[in-house]
Amino acid sequence: MPAQLYFDTHVVSEGGTAGLSRCIIAVWGVMLPNNGDNGADKGAIIESSGRLWTIGAIHGDVDHLCAMHDALAGRIELDDRLVYLGDFLGHGSEIIETIDELLHFRATFLARPPFVHQDNFICLRGQQEEVWQKLLQLQFAVNPVEVLEWAFARGADATLRAYGGDPDVAIACARGGPVALTRWAGEMRDAMRAHPGHMALMSSLRRSVWTDDGGLLFVNAGIDPEKPVARQSDAFWWGNTKFDRIDAPYAGFHTVVRGLDPVRRGFAMTPWTLTVDGGCGAGGHLMAVCLAPDGQILDRLDR
Numbered sequence: 001m002p003a004q005l006y007f008d009t010h011v012v013s014e015g016g017t018a019g020l021s022r023c024i025i026a027v028w029g030v031m032l033p034n035n036g037d038n039g040a041d042k043g044a045i046i047e048s049s050g051r052l053w054t055i056g057a058i059h060g061d062v063d064h065l066c067a068m069h070d071a072l073a074g075r076i077e078l079d080d081r082l083v084y085l086g087d088f089l090g091h092g093s094e095i096i097e098t099i100d101e102l103l104h105f106r107a108t109f110l111a112r113p114p115f116v117h118q119d120n121f122i123c124l125r126g127q128q129e130e131v132w133q134k135l136l137q138l139q140f141a142v143n144p145v146e147v148l149e150w151a152f153a154r155g156a157d158a159t160l161r162a163y164g165g166d167p168d169v170a171i172a173c174a175r176g177g178p179v180a181l182t183r184w185a186g187e188m189r190d191a192m193r194a195h196p197g198h199m200a201l202m203s204s205l206r207r208s209v210w211t212d213d214g215g216l217l218f219v220n221a222g223i224d225p226e227k228p229v230a231r232q233s234d235a236f237w238w239g240n241t242k243f244d245r246i247d248a249p250y251a252g253f254h255t256v257v258r259g260l261d262p263v264r265r266g267f268a269m270t271p272w273t274l275t276v277d278g279g280c281g282a283g284g285h286l287m288a289v290c291l292a293p294d295g296q297i298l299d300r301l302d303r
Contacts, residue, residue: 043229044122048211048293050079054218055288056259057085057126059281060092060158062101067303068286069105075290075299082109083209085259086126086220090155091281095162096195103197125205126220126260127237131156133202135170136189139182144174163191207236210253216295217253221260225250246272255295269297278302 046052053072058065076082088102089095102123110116125133131151134141141147148170151157157167165188173184192198208229210217217223222239223232225246235242240262249272250256257274267287268275274295278287290299 042206043208043210044119044206045212046081046083046119046122046209048213048215050081050293051077051298052081052083052211052216052291052293053288054083054085054257054259054276054291056276056278056286057087057280058092058098058102058286059087059090059128059155060095060098060162061281061286062092062094062097064280064286064303065098065101068288068301069101071301071303072105072288073108075301076109078112080290081120082122083218084123085218085257085276086124086205087128087260087281088123088126089132089159089162090128091158093158093162095159096198099195099198099201103201122209123201123205124209124218124220124259125207125236127262128155128159129202129205130234130237132159135160136185136192138174139178139185144181145171148174160188163188163195165191208232211293213293214252215254215293216291217250217256219256219258221258221262223250223256223258243273246270248272255291257289257291 053076055068072082084102088098092098106121109121110118131154134147135151135156138144138147148167152160152167160167160170170184173180189199192202208217208219210229217229219232219236221237222235222241222243223246224235224239224242226242227235228251232239240260243256243258246256255272255274257276259276261268261275261277264277264279264282264284265275266277266279266284274289274297276287276289278285280286285302288301288303289297292298
């Protein structure tokens with residue numbers, strides 16, 4: 001990370017952990033819109049004028065993420081853009097460190113002179129982030145115990161532990177009724193806020209992103225080809241079986257890119273789709289692919 005980060009006439013000096021925290025607060029707090037518009041419920045548009053790096057599911061594996069960032073640092077060009085395809089949370093044992101590393105790299109990427117727009121670095125909401133957001137609002141669930149058991153079976157217990165929670169306590173609160181559950185959810189939100197930038201990151205995640213020329217569409221795990229982008233709803237996270245049925249250009253996009261294959265088949269490419277998933281967090285590696293605006297693969301990294 002550079003000794004100083006310049007943004008909007010403010011200089012943020014690095015000084016150990018406290019300096020990193022100030023850096024994260026400055027970059028996320030100033031550059032991101034204050035989410036009254038609930039950015040997570042919207043897609044984003046990214047320019048197609050340069051190369052575009054897309055990074056697959058991470059699942060709390062900070063070592064692979066650091067190795068990937070080291071590799072990217074030597075390859076990124078000034079006009080490049082980055083899209084992280086979600087699933088930073090879940091499964092792994094170093095989730096806090098993973099989010100801190102993502103924030104650190106974002107700050108470094110955006111601080112490069114002469115100017116890098118914040119929309120050149122976009123993060124999608126993955127399955128794990130979607131599940132975690134639901135758990136933070138668990139007091140509204142009709143069947144909270146079943147929701148917790150379902151979430152824990154899919155790796156969300158690792159995220160809960162990372163923020164100081166205990167799955168058994170969560171289950172007990174769910175059985176204890178709305179008051180206990182509301183208190184528990186509030187404690188988990190407070191635990192996230194104790195880590196600078198974590199809540200802001202979660203609030204800024206996008207459901208999908210597409211290039212301004214309509215050529216490339218980026219999603220987390222799936223899509224329903226029978227519905228337009230605006231009506232995908234949960235299909236972005238749970239429509240993986242229908243993703244496999246795409247046999248023609250979807251909605252005018254010549255390539256649909258995803259970062260997670262829930263059945264762990266690894267990298268896959270068809271004439272109309274691309275899966276960028278190396279199995280990170282499940283004994284595999286982290287994968288990144290550099291794309292030209294027409295979808296051609298220019299470079300691939302496995303770390």
